[in-house]
Amino acid sequence: MRAPAATTHQSTRSTTHGPWCNQTRHLHQRGEKNKRIQTVRTLPPTVQSSHPPPMPMPSASLRLAVIGAGAAGLAAARELRREGHAPVVFERAAAVGGTWLYAPPAASSDPLGAAATHSSLYASLRTNLPRETMGFLDFPFAAEAPGSADPRRFPGHEEVLRYLEAFARLFDLLRLVRFETEVLRVRREDRGGWAVTSRKLGDKGSGEEEVYDAVVVCNGHYTEPRIAVIPGVDAWPGKQMHSHNYRVPEPFLDQVVIIIGASASAVDISRDIASTAKEVHIADRSAPVRTCEKQPGNNNLWLHSMIDRAEEDGSVVFQDGSTIKADVIMHCTGYLYDFPFLGDDSTITVDDNRIDPLYKHVFPPEVAPQLSFIGLPWKVIPFPLFELQSKWVARVLSGRIMLPSKEEMMEDVKAFYSKLEARGWPKRYTHNFSNYQFEYDDWLAEQCSHIPIEEWRKQMYNFNGINKAVRPESYRDEWDDDHLVAEANEYFKKYL
Template identity: 40%
Template sequence: MRVSIGAGGRVAVIGAGAAGLCSAKNLRDFGSSFKVVVFERGSRVGGAWRYSDKTGSFAVMYKSLRTNIPKEVMAFPGFPFADELPSFPGHSDVQTYLESYATEMDLHPMIRFNAHVEKVWKDESGSSWWVKSSDTMNYEGSVEEFDAVLVCNGHHGLPVYASVDGLDTFTGITTHSSVYRTPTPFRDQTVVLLGYGPSGVDIGIDIARGGAKQVLVAHRGYVQDEGSLPNLSFRPTMVRVEGSTIHFADGRTVDADQVVLCTGYAYDFPFLDPEIGVTVRNQVISKLYRHLVFTKDPTLSFVGIPQKIVPFPFFHYQSVYVAKYLSGEVDLASEEERENELNEEWKIHGDKADRFFHVFGPRQWEYMHSLAQQTEQTPMPRALQGVFENTAAIRKANPLSYRARQYEVFGEGETDWSYMLVDPV
């Protein structure tokens, strides 16, 4: 099936984070002279990588954050991070990298800053998309017509708050990791963190190192008590709160001063007209072929939905695919075939489909390889997969010191897995 919006088609990209920037570049480079407009509600590129001391300012980074994926794996194809940076750079280094990418790729002419997208809908004829936006500086609004829309607003916009019996009665302070910036407010206090994802572990370590009296990280996958710091330990998940007392699943309790919910974020597209038919339930976005293309209408796509991936290369392969099928250069499965493939994938996941449907992990490699083959792009070198998997294993075994590792990659192509630990720990 050929889907082409024609030469000179107008394409709206929502968001100028890593996914939006990459999509804009590839729509320009691989599309049919598309006219691309990127709507960015902030005043600069970077998306979630923009740091601010202020909470509620679209920022979710904390001050000490460093990547948990090596820069050697994380970079866009053909655009490496600076050589002098460590393998695990800080958030400001990634922000600088994305700003450099936007400049070097000449993306700024396509970006409208301070442009808040209020509504996206399809007209009655079904032939055009309409985007209503407003300038956040002068509040002037506009409505524009487009042939296709790429949603690239990330998935850090809507914090998820865990449901724990009695948590609303906790006499201490409850916050979400999205507002965490520094460990200073937790000094000399007993702190319980709920959640064992990257933010839960890293923030727990940060608070412990920052002088907290006691830090307990509670999670469903609990396997041990002690952490690598004298004031850091682990517990089974929280089951009940009574006043200041936190009850854990194994019957133990602790009196806490603060609780930090490291419970992630929900996908959120408040600007999409409900009539379009995109819904989110249990962390699953409905009707997404290849976790990317809206099954009912392939002129709507969502770049960067999957989790536990190497984000920037992943965005690259996804957006090249979208650009090429919108230009008619790459065939797209029919709607029936898209629905069937989606249903088959759902069956494979079985009981774990809810919540984990968009969580990729090991299956990301075949996914990217398939898109690369279909779009005639160079596949991701296997050596980068080796670095990623090595990092994952060491991060789990030693979350305090794995970032001291420095990698150097030699392997190219699909058979050479060569890389070296320059400074192994």
Template identity: 50%
Template sequence: MGISFSIPFDPCVNKVSQWLDMKVSYTHNLEKNLVALETTMEELKAKRDDLLRKLKREEDRGLQTLGEIKVWLNRVETIESRVNDLLNARNAELQRLCLCGFCSKSLTTSYRYGKSVFLKLREVEKLERRVFEVISDQASTSEVEEQQLQPTIVGQETMLDNAWNHLMEDGVGIMGLYGMGGVGKTTLLTQINNKFTVNPPTTSHHVAVIGAGAAGLVAARELRREGHSVVVFERGNQIGGVWAYTPNVEPDPLSIDPTRPVIHSSLYSSLRTIIPRECMGFTDFPFSTGPENKSRDPRRHPGHIEVLAYLKDFARKFKMEEMIRFETEVVRAEPAAENPKKWRVEFRNSGDISDEIYDAVVVCNSHYTEPRHALIPGIDSWPGKQIHSHNYRIPDQFKDQIETVREDGSVVFKNGKTVYADTIMHCTGYKYYFPFLDTKGEVTVEDNRVGPLYKHVFPPALSPGLSFIGLPWQVILFPMFELQSKWVAAVLAGRFVYDNWLADQCDYPRIEKWREQMFYKVFKRIQSQSSTYKDDWDDDHLIAEAYEDFVKFPSNYPSSLIEREYTS
């Protein structure tokens, strides 16, 4: 006797029809949505400007801006850049359409663009509807941190470097200098002022960071410090990356089945750090023990829970979470079709797939998720249990397993030694794995090597728009993440001094300060007065400094030239 069933036809047809209508509407209503996006964005900017004027009045009264207002303003700044990118591509995208928007010369491109416009319109509308009843509060009294005197005699340049580094720290807005007369306070203030005025021109970019583990967190911080707009994509529901432990394991113990549900953590329950905590932390945020965290793991080689707590402290200290989109997985990152110098990032959140355009992508995903397997003849037919260390958490599953020695369970090693085992655990490491990255063959992974990359960070054909943080092995990871991130952020800002890097490598004196400042002055003149910059300048004081240096090498310059420069 058969089983009969029926499917209600009309509801299915209605759902399919509604789905198709929604997809077609992205292109059919594109022109209308673009007009609405432009209009709503103008209204949002007007609202932002009104709010900024109010905040200025409140600050003059000694009040401080609420945190939610700052987050809203940052969001408006970020979305304004994205909207401008969409509007700049408007004419080219509209020309693709035909038959009143029901078809296109490139359906995929038009669909993606139309969907981005629609989603961005909804986001702008949501921001514009936001109402703030209170925008400020009484300013909290800040504690003044006194920097202890060093028991050494230092020169003016060292004092300038120390003062400048403190001013560049997050949260430092005011610095006081004290001391008796004649010790150089005025000179130091003048040098700090000069450093601000000649600081190199920087360029701000909209940057996507993939992963919110240790590498992604410090990359986001350094990028924001350089003035870039940053979005961090994290597929999990918390920060930490590989340090976010879960007791769950994959159903395939060897993690070979491509259709398996992937567990991204590879930590086992009792794991402790290999290197001591003093080396492990970021350079300006020590991984130390102290009264503020005395209830946690104080061991010099702590467990993974302590490392995750440290990363959470770091994120809290530098207000990282406002940049992170949790439970958002990047499924594709590729050069944008409309502008190969930009990057289209496609991501999944709650089942929905969206995409956005970025100036640069920094890849910080974990390298401890995709197991690597050794190729050993005969291992596929071995009758015992096999497991990769990726799926090991606790030893309970192996307790009291070996009761007898059986001939059909032997393992023969190259040296002739025979071991009878019930289980083979593959501790063979992991693969570099970037399933989301489409570089059209410019970056490949061969024999577990990622390349070609300059200094393990920038692929020459795609730099500086694409970079990788954390690829090298046998290094102290967190400080390396930090230094690589500083480099990437500086390169994107256009201020990395390549000459000094070469000088450091050769143990040679760095480029003189006057030479750097003169270069940046010229750079500014080129931007502001491109037709006259060669004959009109305002850096005579730097010329004087240059010739003070030149007299060290008198054989290279006629004495009459040097005398003329000093007497003019």
């Protein structure tokens, strides 16, 4: 696979669409002397366009700290360097990959906590998105690509890691990464810049402090477990754990296991554990109260409403009144955003999983663009979104794109919150993009003068959601969108 040049789409016309773009400033080049002028555009949300303006050349090279070398951190490092910046990537693990770097939980790990284990992968995990949709926009995640060893359309996690490793090698990113190095503190300097204190794993000292022009946070959000509140569970004698620390089903042989949650990981893990457990009971908060149903095709798998309480005798009572004696309660209840290295001077707070305030889920208005976040949205196709966010951040930092004023960014954040409240969405869904990820992607693409997300990719993602609902047990191996697969493979030829 060859390294592609950065893709842009140039035109003399520019419009903006969607709720993401109330006010945006660009630096344009005009006239023979390429004098820079600043324009402000306020545009209606219904205007559609795929004709972004040409981009001027970057005006400055900055020394930047990137926290994390998972998919988001690698995307950020590549785009920052493409803009002429000098990124330094801090990574706790000994290799790239982030959450895709499989590791057994440490023997001393808290089964309900993150402890020292970063990855949340379990051994049997396969992607829940087709590989054609998953790849970076100019680096296809194709079965035909060099280094591929799992040609399945929904491959195992090892294949995703191989893909990220190949991406890092091709774009010469490994030399930018300080492996086995954790970031302890990030703070604003009075004289400008950000002081980053880091330490090699195993060192006992207070760490080394360096000053950077800006910090890009890419530490992921699948590490700090969210735990369900269960009345009486403190006196319940069984074992509790979070799916973050689940790896293989064998330890649950002949046990009765309750799984809390109905996410993709909860569905997969329940089927995985059912292969060895005596019984598996899924407690789904969204299920009707009187739900108590055996699941089709599984002799030992039941769906219930949420747990009502746990008892000292080992029994667990569901909201429908049914009771079982359980050995294990596993919380497949998601994760919390966590930035332990940031202090109050980052100007953000995390409240019920809302990171507040963030302009377009990336920039805290008070300190933008010197602090930014890549990869916070969920219910998305992650890698393309990481790439587009990274392009935007890189070009803002180099002066090719100007952000609105602090006041305008805050107004945009407030308007977004008002829309969520009008829809009845809880605060914890602030960064849930299930309804508008492509609108957001296309807005980012226009800011960066990049072609929009391909239509086949959007259609394939939507089709996969329908197929998963129709074939929950077999969607990874049965599908009816071969015409989209053919279109994707034709598109990939220019990169392979």
